[in-house]
Amino acid sequence: MTGRRRLTPLRPFRHLTATAVAGALLTSGCGVLPGSSGGSKEPVTVMTWSPERSPSGSPHAMAGVSAMAKAYARWVNAEGGINGHELRVITCDEGDTLLGAGRCAREAVKQDAVAVVGSYSRHGQAFMAPLEAAGIPYVGGYGASTEEFTSYNSYPVNGGQSALLAGNGKQLAAGCERVSLVRPDSISGDGMPPLLDTSLLESSRPKSLDILAPEEATSYDAQAAQALERTGDGCVTAVLGDRTETFFDSFRRLEPEGSGVRVSSVLGSVGQPLIDRTGGRNSPFEGAYVTGWYPDSNDSRWAAMRRVIRQFAFADNRVDPEDTGVQTTWIAYTVLRAVIEKIDAPQITAGKVSASLNRGTEVDTGGLTPVLRWRFKDMLGSSSYPRIINGRVTFQVVREGRLVADRKGFVDVSETLSDAQSIS
Template sequence: MKPARVLVGVSFLAIAGLVLPACGGAGSGADFGSAEGEPIKIAVIGTLESPDLSQPNSRIGAEAAAKAINANGGVNGRPIEVVSCNDKGDPNTAAKCAREMVGQDVVASIGSVTRNSDQAIPIFAAADIASIGNYPATSADRTDPSSFPLGGGITNEYTGAGYSVVKYGGAEKVSLISHSAATAQAAMGYLEKGVKAAGGEVVNEVRIDLGSADSSAQVAKAVGNGAQGVVTALPSADMGQVTRSLASTGANLEHATDSFSAQPTLLESLGAAAEGMILSGDTPSATDTSVDYIKQFNDEMNAFDESSTRDSAGLMSWTATYLLADVLEGLDTIDAASVLKAMGKIENKDLFWLTGFSTTAPVSPAAPRIFNSTIFVNEWKDGKIILLDGPVALPAAALQ
C-alpha cells in the first residue's frame, strides 16, 4: 500500500508555503529568510565525510528544512540555524564535535549518522541536549534517555530484510550473509528472527571478511542447500561485492538487504546485479515524488542544494528538523532542557511518513529508545527505488 500522505502538523507554517520551487546552487547554511529573531541553533554531527562512510545528507536535509521553515517566518519569528561538525569516523573527533556543539548552546542534535554515538551522546546528555532522528546503530542510540530515533535502525532494517525476502520475495529457504567481526552475531540474529517471523527457514549462515576482494567461496556456500533467497547484513562496499558475486553464480536468488547499506548511488553502480533487490528501510523512497511529502522534500532539497543526492539519511534529518520545529513552537522557553522534556512526551504524532509516533512507549525493553516498529519495503527496479509496501509493522516477537 502507498504510505499515508501526511502533511506536517506545524501550526506556525502555512502548508501551501512549504513546497518551494527548485532553484540551483548550494546554500550557505545561514539563510534566515523572513525570520528576524535570535537564531535557534541545532547541531548536526556525524560522519559527514570519511574514507569508508560519508553521509553529507544528514546535514543537507536539516539545512533544507531549516531554510524552508525560516522562509515562512521561523519558529515564532526566530530562525533555525544549523551548525555541523564532521567526526570523520573517529570516536575522539566525535566527542570533540559534541563538546563544541554544547559550547555553542545548541538546543538539540539532529539526524546524526555515525558509528561513534557512544562517544557523542553522553556528552549531549550531560548538557540536557536531545538527539533526534539519529540512526540507532550503537548502544547509546538505543538506550540513552536523551536519544530519540525516529526509526529502528539496524534492528528494524535487518529484521525487516529477513522478513521481506520471505514475505515479498517468496523465498522459503534463506541464506544469511554477514561479516566475520564479533559485532555480526547480533546482525545474524536480527536476520534470522525476520526470516522465521515470516515463516521461512534459514538453510545457511555465511560470514565474509570485511574488505575482502573475493567472496566467491562464501557465496558458493550461500547458494547451496536449496536456498531460494539471501539476506545480507554488510557495510555498503562489502554488500556490493557480494551482490556481484551472487549475480556471477547465475543462481537468481531473491536478495534482500537494509536500505542504509544500499544507497541509490551504489545500486546504480551494480547495474543488473542489483535489479529486483528488496530493501528494508526506516523510511520510504526519498525519490518517489508521486508522494506529496517526498515531493516537498525534493523541492526543498533542490532549493538548498540542487546537486545533492536524495537518500534516507537526508529524509530522516529533514523530518527530524520539522519534528523539532513543531516541538519548539509549543514551548514557552526555548532551551535544550525544555526540548528534552517535551520530546519525552510525544504521543501519536503523524508527520510525513511517521504515523502514530510516540516516545512514551518503546518497542522492546532491550532497546528502550526505539519507538517505531515499522519498516518500508522497497525494490530496486529499472534504476529506481519503488515502494512495495509500507509502513509495515514487524511482528513484536521478532524485535525482542
C-alpha cells in the same frame, strides 16, 4: 505537522539576493527574520554532524546529512523561522572516528546547542555521554549506533538496522523456502541472525544459513560460492554495509545462468544511489528485495522535501533526495520544528526540548513514518531496544533499476524485535 507552512514558489534572482543579504545580517546579529515579531524570540541553535570526509580507507562519508540540515534552515528562515525563531544550524565533520564524534559532541555543548538533530555517527560510545552530561537531546539520529536505542537522551525516528533485519526476514519468508544470510564476522554481526531468524520462524520457515564475511574484504568469492552451494533456489540476503556491493559483484560473477536465486538486502547496505551507480536496470541488484524504514523515494510523500532541496540546496549535489541519510535528516528536523512550535516560548532551551518530547509531543511526518511521540508507554521497552518507538518498516524491490514498493504501507516488527531476544 502542527503549524506547517505552505512552501513558497521559487523567487526571482533579485529577491533571492535580498534574502541572502538579510541572512548575512542575521548572522552578524543585525536585522530580523521576515515575518518574525521584531526579534522578540531568540534564535535556536542546533548541531548536525556526519562524516563528510572520512579518513583514508573508510567509506562511511555521509556529507548529504549536514548539507540537508543547512538547506532546511535556509528554507524555514526564509519563511520567518520556526514560530518566529531563527534556526541556526552548526555542522561538524565527525570523520567516522571515535575522536571526531567526541569532538563534535563537545562542540555542541560549547555552542549551547538545544539539540543534536538528524545526525549520522557509528560512535555513540563517544558522543552520547557528553550530550547526556549537558542535557542536550539527540533527536532523529540515523540509527547507526547502539546508544541511539538505549540512551534516555536519544529520540530515534526509526528502528535502526535491527528493525530492518527483522523486517527483511518477514519479506523473505513470503517467497523463500531457504535463506542464506551473509553478514560481518564481528560482534555487531553476531546479533543479526536472531533478528532475521525470528521472522522466518514466525512464518514456519527454517532458520537462515549463517555465512560469515570479513568486514574489509575486497572480494567475497568464497562467501558467494558458499551461498550459491547452500541456498539452492532460495534467497541470499547480504547485510555488509558498504561492502554489500562487493559481495554481490562476486555473487553475480559466480552465479550460474538461470540459477533462480533471489537476492536481498536492507537500506543502508543497498539504496537507489548505489543502484544507479552500478548500472541501474543492469546493476547486480536488479530484482532484489530490499527492506527500508520509509516509503520508497518515488512516493509523493517526499514531495515537500524535494521542493526544499530544489529551492534551497542551491544545486549542492551532496543532497540526494533518494539517500536514506538525507531522508532521515528531513524527518528529524520535522520533529524539531513540531517541538519548537509546541513550546511557543521566547527562548528555547535543551531542557525545554527534552521536556516537550518526554511529555509526548506528537509529530506528524506527513505519512513518512507513523505519528511519532516518545512517552514511556510509546517505547518498545525491551532490554535491547528500550528507546524504539517506531518499529515499522517498508518492503521494496528493484524493478527496472528503481526501488519501488513491494508491498503497500508499513509492516510492524515491534513484536519480532522483542521476541528475537529469546533466541539470541
